[in-house]
Amino acid sequence: MTQTLIRPETPVVPPPSRPRRSKHRDPSRFFRLHLPLVLYLLFTLIPFYWMLVFAVRPAGETSLVPWPITFEHFDTVWNGVGFGLFFQNSLIIGVGTLVTVTVFALMGGYALARFKFRGQRVFLLALLCTQFIPGAMMLIPLFVIFKSAGLLNSLTGLIIADTAFQLPLALILMSGFVRNVPVELEEAAMVDGCTRLRAFFAVTLPQLRPALVAVGSFAFIGAWNNFLFALMFASKQDKFTLPVGLSYALGEFNTDFGALAAGGVVAAVPVVLVFAVVQRFLVQGLSAGAVKG
């Protein structure tokens, strides 16, 4: 009787191949779904193609297919403009900001999600309000503070500035992620004898892996792309970063498109690599953070 009712060869959930068959029945699917996606992809990729073409095409050429290719623009930006050093500075600032923002966001986000304290809503509102203040407005006060603290012309100063500006959003994001992890898990661990700290490390932290990746990526990319602070808080050539180096290609009277494109490739590669590695966690992390906050 039971065997006749439940037949193992009959799947309860339709196999994933079934929707694919339906496209044969619905030719408009190509126009509704695939064509717009292909067009959008082309639209997105054209600037990258433009950048690559200008980066490897000899100056003065106009061909859309760059052949023969040249690496003279890379040589100009890396050795002539000093992108080697700028790249190193950007990397130190990016990784430094990533670490500090992630650590502080983790601690602060946990506190905001798990504890109730007086003025919590006001604190959250204040965090949100900081996002409305443009960096340029804080430039001179920050410059004066950094000067008194001896933090001008130092990569540490830039890491602190980037951290300060990125932490509020990271805190808000992280508190949303922590709220998504059921508090009962930690309570169960504590019933089993864990301290709160142990429970956090053993139970909550592994669940926050996508959150750490999402917050860390934002922090890294924010610091990597920051032009204003790098230019204003550094007045030594060897402390500048990639965005400053890129803006060198845009002169008062002329634009070196080859150098600009080659510099763009150098600046974009780490960001693309970071996204390629972490995108799986990032999508998961972003959607997890989006439903609660």
Added chain:
Amino acid sequence: MRRLLLALALVLSACSAGGDGPTTITFWDNNGGPGRTPIYQELIKRFEAANPDVKVEYVGIPSSSVQQKYDTAIAGGSTPDVGGVTTSYLAHLVGQDALEPADERIESGPLKGKLLNGLLETVRQTAPDGKLYAVPASGNMDVIWYRSDRFEEAKIAEPSTWDELANAAVRLTNPAANQYGFTIRGGAGSVFQLLSEAYSYSGVEKFYEGGRSTVADPRNAELVRKVAELYKKATPEADVNNNYTQMVAQFTGGTVAMMHHNLGSTADVMKALGPERVAAMPLPKGPSGKRTVVPNPTDGFAVFKGSRNPDAAWKFVEFLTSAESNGHWNEKVGQIPANTDVRGAEWIQKNAAVKMALGVLEDPATVLVPAPVYLPEYSSITKTDTEPMYQKVLLGQMSAQEFLDQLAAKLTTAQQDWEKRR
């Protein structure tokens, strides 16, 4: 205890010995980049070899952010010893009391009588007290770059009037082949460029007459109308948003046959097209036949008041503007040298564009009509306030006269306010 005192004495003597090294001064290049940085690095090397007691620390600032960088440094009290400046924002720096006047240093130093009077005057006019707050190094002039090869093919002579230019532009246009005779700067920086076109046509000799701006003169409006008529007829449609980058790209890419820019684009133009395919001419004259020129901002060097080593800073400025350095610099960038001793240099005879520009500036018949770049509002008036209006003129949504009337009213008010403050 004695050992401790001895150690302390040794440390102190070591510290004082460290102070005997070369004096270090900082120099901010206001247009740092792959084109100019190597030239400065070479000049600094020469300076340090000639002055072993002074070390120069070079910092290249991107030109788009240099004003903000100076403002922040002035507010925070961290200015360089020497900075590259142009007259377009010099008044702003003088207004913040950040710069040392250069008059006495020039009068008592090797530069006395060696600098082009026209450039000195342009710099002096930017300061309310008429003092010289920067030592001019390079002059620039608006020119029409044109494809000499295409003119030759079409058997068209170099235009000497605006009407001839307009006719040539139409004849050299063939939209089917993506070829246009002229390119209009309709986007960022359009109004400043348009004003030099208007005054070159109208022959109006003063920017202000009796305290009122002459911008709205009907002859200026006539030129604006003529240029607007060329839009889409002899120019690409996208020109309404053109800044100089797009214009230069269109010209060097071979799409357009004529471009109004300045000597600053010499390196780009020559690199892409070569002297056999491109030439420069002054902005054409109008019906008056007069040669009226609105001078471009002058580039120079300023010593900041916050400098701890003003003598070393002045020594460096004098070196940069000496005949040898000034000649080397302007030869590389293709601009007009401020030092008059460079005039006879061989490279000027070979550089047709610079030679032509010098010829125009030296011609006694040429009338200079300096724009009021000293007005603090000048930049916002000619950019934010009126560039969108010029776009409306190009698109046929506003008349040329109405546009110039509004521009003139703003410039008159700003000048009157400035006179009151002065």
